[in-house]
Amino acid sequence: MGITSPERLADEENLNSINLTSSLTEKLIALDANGETDQNAILELKTTISRDRQSAQVESLERLKGVLPDDTVRKIHTAQETGAYNWLTCLPIRAKGFSLNKQEFVDAVALSYGWPVEGIPKNCAYGSPNDVNHTMTCKRGGFVCIRHEEVRDVTGSMLREVCRDVSTEPTLLPLDGEQLQYRTANTANEARVDVSARGF
Incomplete structure (x- = not known):
């Protein structure tokens, strides 16, 4: 449920858009109606942009982990686990326990973000x-x-x-006189x- 801030990413995403559409822009300026853009080059550029974006997010997260409390870092690790937020996108099947009422949904979001749960003594x-x-x-x-x-x-x-x-x-x-091997046996x-x- 991590949501990025468009305001912080606007300049970087604008540069990515300019680089991605530069070949098409050049053809429009040159009034070249017959030329074709190199789709392989565009695909490679998209891959590079996606990889750089992911690397920047990882670096930002590592910087945050250095200053955040241990409890918050542990919650971040939990949120990054595979399937941690599947409950948000699954069908609300009541028989499977996936149908949450309003209070259950609010509590689930609070637990996910590490917010205090209201109503507990x-x-x-x-x-x-x-x-x-x-x-x-x-x-x-x-x-x-x-x-x-x-x-x-x-x-x-x-x-x-x-x-x-x-x-x-x-x-x-x-039992009828049997001796069990483990002391924890009931x-x-x-x-x-x-x-x-x-x-x-």
Whole structure:
């Protein structure tokens, strides 16, 4: 969603336009109605202009990174990832979760630009200073669970297309004296697995 300033680029783009149309301008001045412009030369000039424009943007970005806060630089890297703004151009299919209401759209734009999101409390329910990063990573909040459950549901939905007897969070059989290798294993009687699938 980066938008360039036409005012800053006007002089440079004017020179590019003059260089690109110079051969045609010369023929018009000479009243040469039979001559043809060299399309290969024009194509090469267009490529050069595009490459120079991109190089100038990269240099400008590198200069900005040297003076911007680390948090802003991290947001720039995130915005440059492939597909970061696909949600702006995709079809608003409600079944796929792509249909945003007004508040969701405003929040998405704010998150993309690193602007503060309106409406969130200054402190979380447990007294910690609250911001977007804390809201998304707080272990006592709901977003960590929501993200986990979304991955679980997507995995289950995809498995249902190729497997039989797919269930989410089924209860595991209770242990009967077995010793598990890893200390992080859940040995409670009500232990559950995220997704279970059998056969193809």
